[in-house]
Amino acid sequence: MANHTIVLPTDQSAAQKFEDLLWVPNQVFFLVLGDSPEREQFVNNIADMATDWRYIIWAKHPELVIPRLLTLPLRPGVLPLISPFPEDIVGLSISLNNYICRVVRTAHYNEAAQAFLLAETFMQP
Amino acid sequence: MIKPLLSICVLSVLFSCTSSRHVVATAPNNNSGTTARGPVLQLVEKDPGGHSVILNNSIRVVDPNSTLDIAINKKNLVASLPASATNPELTRRLNELKTVLEKEQDAMRNLGDALELFNAGNPNWTSKLSDLYPFVQTILDSPEGSKIYNELQRRQQTGRHILDDYAHLFHVAEVMVKRQEEKIIQEAKDKGSFIQLGVWIEGKNGARPVHVPGFDDYDPSPAYHVQQFLLVLTEEQKEAVLEMSRWSAKFNKNGLAATLKAQFQISKIMAATLNLPSVKHILSLNDTIQTLVNKSNNSLGGAKDALFGLRDELETYTAYLRAKFSRYSQAEYEAHPGDILLSINSDVVDVKFKTEQLTNGFQTKITAIQTNLLSVQKDVRKTVSSLPSLLTSIASRANYEVDSLFNIAVRALQTLKNGEAYRASMYEFTERVKKLSLDNLPDTASLDLESTGTRDIGDKLTLRLVAGQTGTAVQDIEVRKYYLYFCSPYVRTAVGFLFTDPVPLGQHEEGKSLFHYAPSYSILLKGFWKKPEAARQSLSYHRLYSPGIGLNIASIDFNSDGAMEVGLGGVFTIFNDFLQIGYGCNMFDGKGYSFLGLRLPVGAFTIQ
Numbered sequence: 001m002a003n004h005t006i007v008l009p010t011d012q013s014a015a016q017k018f019e020d021l022l023w024v025p026n027q028v029f030f031l032v033l034g035d036s037p038e039r040e041q042f043v044n045n046i047a048d049m050a051t052d053w054r055y056i057i058w059a060k061h062p063e064l065v066i067p068r069l070l071t072l073p074l075r076p077g078v079l080p081l082i083s084p085f086p087e088d089i090v091g092l093s094i095s096l097n098n099y100i101c102r103v104v105r106t107a108h109y110n111e112a113a114q115a116f117l118l119a120e121t122f123m124q125p
Numbered sequence: 126m127i128k129p130l131l132s133i134c135v136l137s138v139l140f141s142c143t144s145s146r147h148v149v150a151t152a153p154n155n156n157s158g159t160t161a162r163g164p165v166l167q168l169v170e171k172d173p174g175g176h177s178v179i180l181n182n183s184i185r186v187v188d189p190n191s192t193l194d195i196a197i198n199k200k201n202l203v204a205s206l207p208a209s210a211t212n213p214e215l216t217r218r219l220n221e222l223k224t225v226l227e228k229e230q231d232a233m234r235n236l237g238d239a240l241e242l243f244n245a246g247n248p249n250w251t252s253k254l255s256d257l258y259p260f261v262q263t264i265l266d267s268p269e270g271s272k273i274y275n276e277l278q279r280r281q282q283t284g285r286h287i288l289d290d291y292a293h294l295f296h297v298a299e300v301m302v303k304r305q306e307e308k309i310i311q312e313a314k315d316k317g318s319f320i321q322l323g324v325w326i327e328g329k330n331g332a333r334p335v336h337v338p339g340f341d342d343y344d345p346s347p348a349y350h351v352q353q354f355l356l357v358l359t360e361e362q363k364e365a366v367l368e369m370s371r372w373s374a375k376f377n378k379n380g381l382a383a384t385l386k387a388q389f390q391i392s393k394i395m396a397a398t399l400n401l402p403s404v405k406h407i408l409s410l411n412d413t414i415q416t417l418v419n420k421s422n423n424s425l426g427g428a429k430d431a432l433f434g435l436r437d438e439l440e441t442y443t444a445y446l447r448a449k450f451s452r453y454s455q456a457e458y459e460a461h462p463g464d465i466l467l468s469i470n471s472d473v474v475d476v477k478f479k480t481e482q483l484t485n486g487f488q489t490k491i492t493a494i495q496t497n498l499l500s501v502q503k504d505v506r507k508t509v510s511s512l513p514s515l516l517t518s519i520a521s522r523a524n525y526e527v528d529s530l531f532n533i534a535v536r537a538l539q540t541l542k543n544g545e546a547y548r549a550s551m552y553e554f555t556e557r558v559k560k561l562s563l564d565n566l567p568d569t570a571s572l573d574l575e576s577t578g579t580r581d582i583g584d585k586l587t588l589r590l591v592a593g594q595t596g597t598a599v600q601d602i603e604v605r606k607y608y609l610y611f612c613s614p615y616v617r618t619a620v621g622f623l624f625t626d627p628v629p630l631g632q633h634e635e636g637k638s639l640f641h642y643a644p645s646y647s648i649l650l651k652g653f654w655k656k657p658e659a660a661r662q663s664l665s666y667h668r669l670y671s672p673g674i675g676l677n678i679a680s681i682d683f684n685s686d687g688a689m690e691v692g693l694g695g696v697f698t699i700f701n702d703f704l705q706i707g708y709g710c711n712m713f714d715g716k717g718y719s720f721l722g723l724r725l726p727v728g729a730f731t732i733q
Contacts, residue, residue, distance in 0.1 A: 026250075049290070051286065051287060052244070053250075110293075113274075113286070113290045114265050114274055116287075117261045117265060117290055117291070118261055118265055121255055121257045121258035121261045122255075123254070
């Protein structure tokens with residue numbers, strides 16, 4: 001697994017780790033949510049696209065990062081995320097300025113690619 | 126160090142792939158087009174020498190004997206369809222997508238720059254990348270684009286996925302453009318839209334449609350070849366020489382100033398307007414009414430309203446006339462004579478309308494004045510009572526005179542050759558031009574100008590491509606205009622009225638006038654001052670300067686014995702031969718002379 005893939009801890013420290021990552025400059029994220037063989041497969045599949053400014057974060061326990069996700073601003077056109085957090089969300093991309101740019105519901109390589117494209121080019125505010 | 130180098134290598138490979146696709150996608154925008162979507166008509170001229178020239182945006186001139194290969198770029202046509210021919214929203218979206226494709230190369234360059242800057246630790250990489258957002262958004266924010274992105278197989282693996290992702294994005298844009306075009310074609314078909322292509326040649330006698338194979342049912346005109354090397358005078362030129370011969374005889378006999386009362390009639394037309402008797406009457410009537418109204422405000426009885434109304438109308442009319450023609454009172458006009466003529470024509474039409482409007486209103490005033498005459502006080506009644514007959518007389522006379530003036534202006538306008546103005550009414554489609562649907566529109570046509578009938582250099586060739594629906598007016602998609610001129614050396618004759626000076630320049634001979642006047646003609650070599658490529662691009666070279674050099678032959682009478690002598694000399698001409706200068710030799714006595722010649726518009730002068 002490339003060093004651009006970060007697996008969050010499964011304990012309470014995950015929230016802090018995630019928070020710390022949000023403040024690292026020059027990094028665009030695709031956050032994968034959930035812990036299942038399919039998710040692991042997905043993370044492995046998309047790992048090769050995480051180069052340069054692109055990073056993959058794998059939150060095996062989504063509930064540890066969801067409270068923070070709900071506070072992040074959304075790119076125009078992205079439907080609002082409300083609690084309870086929809087379970088069908090596979091992952092989402094986060095821009096340099098911590099905007100959620102694309103929410104992905106299918107564990108498809110090209111879906112993640114699209115999410116990265118939107119997140120890395122969206123520079124607002 | 127390896128990473129940046131690798132990225133440069135990969136980038137160059139990718140650029141080589143994407144740039145070749147880019148050229149296909151955007152089509153060279155080197156033809157003149159009326160839209161930002163690229164030209165629909167793509168024209169290639171084949172001149173009689175076998176040379177091919179792409180008629181791009183900068184070309185204004187074509188050879189009068191050439192063949193034009195016309196190709197219709199259907200992709201650009203679909204993108205340029207007017208709202209009436211299809212669903213405007215579909216066209217808008219298509220053009221949005223095409224813009225993405227057109228920017229592909231720039232976008233990939235920005236991406237490459239962003240990677241370089243990022244790897245170098247330069248924070249400016251983000252601004253390079255943000256330039257790509259509009260394209261990413263246009264494609265991926267649409268459900269269709271996102272779906273195609275997922276469905277399309279990645280056609281190229283570069284081993285570097287950021288680049289690959291963007292290459293894939295532009296591939297998606299290509300597919301979307303194709304699908305959008307298909308939708309538009311279907312929509313246009315469902316709406317019964319059609320395309321028409323018409324071509325006209327406009328010369329001295331107006332515009333006439335010409336046959337374009339596949340696009341109309343006109344018959345081809347008899348073959349006509351415009352002579353490139355014309356050494357003989359035309360009938361018109363022969364008449365001009367005769368007329369100038371008469372002028373020179375009079376000038377040489379009586380002197381120029383005493384003989385020539387030439388008036389350039391066109392520039393006098395407007396001045397004449399203010400001197401028309403009826404217009405003078407209107408101006409003086411205005412003064413009369415003004416005095417009447419000022420003096421007898423309370424003594425006009427029931428005629429007051431009519432007189433006040435008349436005063437206001439006359440004031441408006443006279444103010445309009447004075448304003449309209451103030452510029453014609455200037456001694457010299459800065460505008461081109463052709464422009465002045467068009468402007469005069471337009472002003473005369475306007476005056477005609479305003480005068481009719483004014484005089485049509487007289488009848489109501491006449492009735493009101495007559496009805497209320499008894500209520501007018503005695504001291505002004507006589508003046509008021511004379512007004513109705515005066516108004517009637519002015520009304521009929523003014524309309525007659527302005528009509529005559531209008532006819533003069535129209536005739537003057539007809540003398541203007543090759544007017545610049547695009548008069549759409551001259552390029553109307555007849556029933557013989559086919560209405561073609563998008564799916565049976567021919568891709569190409571060949572227009573042999575030699576099959577378009579009689580024409581001459583300076584004529585205008587107009588191609589008009591329109592779209593429409595049954596029952597609605599057609600809308601232009603693209604209009605191209607070219608002038609017919611030779612762009613390689615050619616020979617023409619020119620008639621000139623010479624001011625010859627048989628002694629060294631500027632000197633007087635005792636008892637002789639400064640100049641001898643003589644009719645002449647020149648055989649001129651033209652078209653070699655610029656290379657063919659440059660000559661095709663410069664309209665002023667042909668229409669304004671058109672320089673020539675050649676041989677001048679003059680009929681002179683230096684010894685004033687009434688027997689004409691022949692002068693032969695070299696001449697340089699400029700401004701379409703309006704100005705001719707040169708040096709010649711009297712073949713009878715061997716005397717040299719310098720000369721200045723003018724190509725006078727014979728019909729525009731009167732000699733009394």
